[in-house]
Amino acid sequence: MSEKQTEEQLELDLELVDRVEANVVYEEDxxxxxxxxxxVAWVTLNRPQLHNAQNxxxxxxxxxxxxxxVNDDAVKVVVLRSNGKHFSQGHDIGTPGRDFxxxxxxxxxxxxxxxxxxxxxxxxxxxxxxxxxxxxxxxxPKPTIAQVHKGCIAGGLMLAWICDLxxxxxxxxxxxxxxxxxxPGVEYFAHAHEMNVRRAKEFLxxxxxxxxxxxxxxxxxxxxxxxxxxxxxVRAMAEKIAKQPRLGLALTKQACNHIEDLQGKTxxxxxxxxxxxxxxxxNSLVKGDYIAGHDLASMARENKKKES
Ligand code: ZN
Numbered sequence: 001m002s003e004k005q006t007e008e009q010l011e012l013d014l015e016l017v018d019r020v021e022a023n024v025v026y027e028e029d030x031x032x033x034x035x036x037x038x039x040v041a042w043v044t045l046n047r048p049q050l051h052n053a054q055n056x057x058x059x060x061x062x063x064x065x066x067x068x069x070v071n072d073d074a075v076k077v078v079v080l081r082s083n084g085k086h087f088s089q090g091h092d093i094g095t096p097g098r099d100f101x102x103x104x105x106x107x108x109x110x111x112x113x114x115x116x117x118x119x120x121x122x123x124x125x126x127x128x129x130x131x132x133x134x135x136x137x138x139x140x141p142k143p144t145i146a147q148v149h150k151g152c153i154a155g156g157l158m159l160a161w162i163c164d165l166x167x168x169x170x171x172x173x174x175x176x177x178x179x180x181x182x183x184p185g186v187e188y189f190a191h192a193h194e195m196n197v198r199r200a201k202e203f204l205x206x207x208x209x210x211x212x213x214x215x216x217x218x219x220x221x222x223x224x225x226x227x228x229x230x231x232x233x234v235r236a237m238a239e240k241i242a243k244q245p246r247l248g249l250a251l252t253k254q255a256c257n258h259i260e261d262l263q264g265k266t267x268x269x270x271x272x273x274x275x276x277x278x279x280x281x282x283n284s285l286v287k288g289d290y291i292a293g294h295d296l297a298s299m300a301r302e303n304k305k306k307e308s
Contacts, residue, residue: 015116015117016115016116016117017115017116017117018115019101019103019114019115020101020114021101022099022100022101022102024096024097024098024099024101024102025096025097026057026096026097026099027047027049027050027095027096027097028046028047028097030046030061031045031046031047031055031057031058031061032044032045032046032058032061032062032064032065033046033083034065034068034069036069036072036074036075038239038242039074039075039076039077039239039242040075040076040077040078040079040235040238040239040242041065041068041069041072041075041077041078041079042079042081043062043065043066043069043078043079043080043081044081044082044083045058045062045080045081045082045083045084045087045088045159046082046083046084047084047097048082048083048084048085049084050089050092050095050097051084051085051086051088051089051151052082052083052084052086052087052088052089052156053088053089053090053091053092053093053095053097053098053296054088054090054091054092054155054156054159055092055095055097055098055099056099056100056102056104056129057097057099058092059129059133060104060105060107060129062133062137062159063107063133063136063137066078066137066140069140069142070140070141070142075142076142076143076241076242076244076246076249077142077143077144077145077238077239077241077242078140078142078143078144078145079144079145079146079147079234079235079238080144080145080146080147080159080160080163081146081147081149081231081234082147082149085150085151086149086150086151086152086153086156087146087148087149087150087151087152087156087159087160087172088151088152088153088155088156088159089151089153089154089156089296089300090153090154090155090156090186090299091130091154091155092296093291093294093295093296093299094295094296094297095296100125101114102114104128104129106128107128107132107133107136108127108128108132108133108136110124110127110128110132111124112124113125113128118281118284119277119280119281119284119290122277122280122290123277123280126187126273126276126277127273130155130158130186130187130188131187131188131269131270131273134158134159134161134162134187134188134269135188135266135269137162138162138257139257141250141253141254142246142249142250142253143164143165143241143249143253144162144163144164144165145163145164145165145166145167145234145237145238146159146160146163146165146166146167147167147230147231147234148160148166148167148168148169148172148174148212148221149168149169149171149172149227149230150169150171150172150173151172151173151175152168152172152173152174152175153174153175153176153177153303154175154176154177154178154186155186155187157174157175157176157186157188157194158186158187158188158190160174161188161190161194162188164253164256165222165237166215166220166221166222167221167222167223167225167230167233167234167237168212168215168216168221168223168224168225168230169212169224169225169226169227169230170212170213170224170225170226170227171212171227172211172212172215172224173209173210173211173212174209174210174212174215174220175207175208175209175210175303176191176203176204176207177207177299177302177303177306178207179204179205179207180207180294180299180302181279181283181291181292181294181299182279182282182283182292183276183279183280184204184272184275184276184279185204185272185276186276187273187276188269189268189269189272189273189276190265190269191203191204192268193260193263193265193268194219194220195218195219195220196218199218206306207303207306208306208307209306209307212224223237
């Protein structure tokens with residue numbers, strides 16, 4: 001066999017496909033900002049022009065920021081907030097900076113997705129950037145607070161939900177509209193732990209916006225405050241928590257997370273991830289596209305319809 005034939009055989013054996021030529025234009029060099037003030041790490045999503053659509057560039061930068069906060073002994077509490085009009089409009093499914101086709105340096109025990117065929121491609125990618133990262137971030141040994149304003153939509157929920165506390169402004173709203181694309185919710189299926197099952201069904205079936213006040217009433221968030229007082233409220237809360245002993249905080253967080261897991265949280269999230277990817281595969285088979293032909297604009301139109 002010639003060298004070329006051997007190579008071809010190897011490719012066949014490894015079930016690989018050619019990478020798609022990616023034409024990615026990042027509009028921000030720093031999609032996540034990081035600073036530490038008074039023992040609090042302020043982690044800021046920073047794709048304001050695109051309402052903090054989450055591309056891989058942002059999610060890997062977020063992983064870096066969280067790791068930096070965990071590594072820094074001067075940091076006791078981590079706040080996650082956003083620049084721009086909305087907290088986050090969800091995963092990036094259609095900006096010039098959508099980098100789905102770019103290989104990234106992996107952080108978890110999953111292989112690169114970009115040269116994998118069929119349904120394996122999204123499955124391998126989402127094992128890391130969506131499911132894996134969320135599970136990893138939830139386990140940070142320091143308390144985390146999500147500071148949410150305006151839209152917290154789809155993938156935006158995932159970032160708020162992995163935090164220990166959620167403080168929202170009175171203009172915030174929460175929404176998971178991805179049933180429109182055929183999915184049983186976003187990749188991190190914590191819905192039925194963030195609210196009771198009957199409310200989770202309503203939230204998912206209707207895909208409507210949930211106001212901050214309603215989110216407070218169903219127990220999904222800790223506090224609702226006027227928009228102008230949001231940051232001050234979070235700062236006061238974070239700096240007060242920062243005065244508690246480090247290990248005591250870590251143990252308390254682990255204790256609460258452990259009880260959630262006794263209630264089946266992680267097992268449920270893992271199981272529904274399989275359903276989510278069955279829906280991706282079904283979309284590819286029936287609609288010829290793994291997200292049913294939608295992009296940010298078409299989803300925004302569909303979401304507006306749900307409010308009328
Ligand atoms: Zn997905």
